Amino acid sequence: MMIVGIDGGNNEVDVASSLGLDHFVSQIGEFRERKMKDIHGKDDMVFEYQGRRGFAGTLALAESEFSGSIMGDSKAHEDAKLRILIALHRQCMMENEFKIVVGQPISKHTDEEKNRIKNMLIGSHDLIINGKRKIFTIQAVEVAAEGGAAFWAKPKDGLVRIIDVGSGTVNCASLRDKRYIDKDSFTLPFGMNTVKTNNLSEMSRGIVTQTSKKWNKEDFVWVLGGAAEILIPYIQKYYPNAMVMHPIFQALEAHPVFANSIGFYKIGTAIYG
Ligand SMILES: Nc1ncnc2c1ncn2[C@@H]1O[C@H](COP(=O)(O)OP(=O)(O)OP(=O)(O)O)[C@@H](O)[C@H]1O
Numbered sequence: 001m002m003i004v005g006i007d008g009g010n011n012e013v014d015v016a017s018s019l020g021l022d023h024f025v026s027q028i029g030e031f032r033e034r035k036m037k038d039i040h041g042k043d044d045m046v047f048e049y050q051g052r053r054g055f056a057g058t059l060a061l062a063e064s065e066f067s068g069s070i071m072g073d074s075k076a077h078e079d080a081k082l083r084i085l086i087a088l089h090r091q092c093m094m095e096n097e098f099k100i101v102v103g104q105p106i107s108k109h110t111d112e113e114k115n116r117i118k119n120m121l122i123g124s125h126d127l128i129i130n131g132k133r134k135i136f137t138i139q140a141v142e143v144a145a146e147g148g149a150a151f152w153a154k155p156k157d158g159l160v161r162i163i164d165v166g167s168g169t170v171n172c173a174s175l176r177d178k179r180y181i182d183k184d185s186f187t188l189p190f191g192m193n194t195v196k197t198n199n200l201s202e203m204s205r206g207i208v209t210q211t212s213k214k215w216n217k218e219d220f221v222w223v224l225g226g227a228a229e230i231l232i233p234y235i236q237k238y239y240p241n242a243m244v245m246h247p248i249f250q251a252l253e254a255h256p257v258f259a260n261s262i263g264f265y266k267i268g269t270a271i272y273g
């Protein structure tokens, strides 16, 4: 049995396990017969699952006409399931039994949505990627809050605010002495890929207009997600004590895009270990 933390993001799937860190673009698209089979990236994937054939990763990005990633504030849907199964297919080296922790935005982190995610994942799966068939079992699923669970990638005492800037959502979480404060945690329904403007300063202002309703200027803030490093100077204008979170994995610092997946993995080792 292997424990895996999977952050099936709208833009990128990030994975943490005893094998290390893995990531690939979240794009999923339809299958097309190709006359020329050029390589578009290291994550070109043709998948077959329950009679559905399609392109995933860099191949979907380049060759599917309807490629994309279904956005929104819940990850209880078929594409999110496929991203997780693809991540596990890539983990099937020695093991084919998994206990996993996956993410869900804070706003839809309800028992009903969490059960939908568990029910769609638990059990045996038969997935072919690039001709390689793998049959594996998901024995247990836990659903963690995006942003909030990233805390466990670098735990800290006192009051900690977290801003996880994703491609489709921004998750804002609060913890005091390692305890989650529900009333100070929420999801903003936009992200780096859903806003038309490329203006990082306006994007940061949009986030802070919401967080400042509850949070104070002096609060300690971790910023994480794929765009953490480019956003930090703007967020520091409002929160001078904000810092980029470099999650700790296998005693080394990792990129802030892995903060959720590493947090999920650490939760997994605590509950399943
Ligand atoms: N250097 C960069 N410059 C500009 N944008 C970047 C950079 N690096 C990452 N991004 C953007 O940051 C966004 C967040 O990436 P991330 O992988 O954290 O999102 P996600 O977790 O897949 O999405 P979600 O959390 O909404 O499910 C992406 O839209 C990506 O395009």
Ligand SMILES: [Mg+2]
Pocket: 007, 009, 010, 146, 164, 165, 166, 167, 225, 260
């Ligand atoms: Mg994310």
